[in-house]
Amino acid sequence: MTLADFCAHCLSLPQVEETTPFGPDVLVYKVAGKMFALTTPDEYPPSANLKCDPERAIELRDRYEDIQPGYHMNKRHWNTLILESSLPTKLVKELIGHSYQLVVSGLPKKLRETLRSDSQ
Template sequence: MDLSDVCSLCLSLPGAEETTPFGPDALVFKTGGKMFALTIPDDFPPRLNLKCDPARAAELRETHAGITPGYHMNKRHWNTVLLDGSVPSALVRELILHSHALVVKSLPVAVRRQLDGGAGKDSGKDP
């Protein structure tokens, strides 16, 4: 999975937006105002910081040389994934979805409902 594919996938997720809060060199993908992915497009090889469940983060680091503790991030909750082909594309995709899901889960209920298109008790739609 190359950086273009990563950016497209990130932006396709519910509520996702691309921002540059750390300056023009760093792309940050957020949902509900919270970051779920960060990359610096000019890095070589490209790499992607993703939020991850702490136990799974440790396991991934042990089993994949291309996954390391989050660069400039809370290393318990973030991994850096090299986009040099050493991590299978299917796993990169899964980790992006996992990161987004963790962030969505941490959002207030009202924000989660907005991301779900208003589904829930108060909307009259089935959850």
């Protein structure tokens, strides 16, 4: 998956905004003000950090060389994916959705319901 495709897929999810709270060099994707993905566009090879269930994070790292513990993040809850690598696009999209859902599941019920109604 290209970096442009990664960014576009993140922005296609309900109520996602692209922000730069760490400066212009880091793109952060948030839902309801909570971060679920980030990337540094000028890095090569391009990579992205995504939230992940801790047990699944370990399983993914063991299975895929291009999934590593989250760079500059809590390594228990974040993975770094090397984009434009051997990772299947379908898997990257699924992991973006997983990260998004982890954040959404932690939101207050009323806010979660608003997100659900926007996605229908």
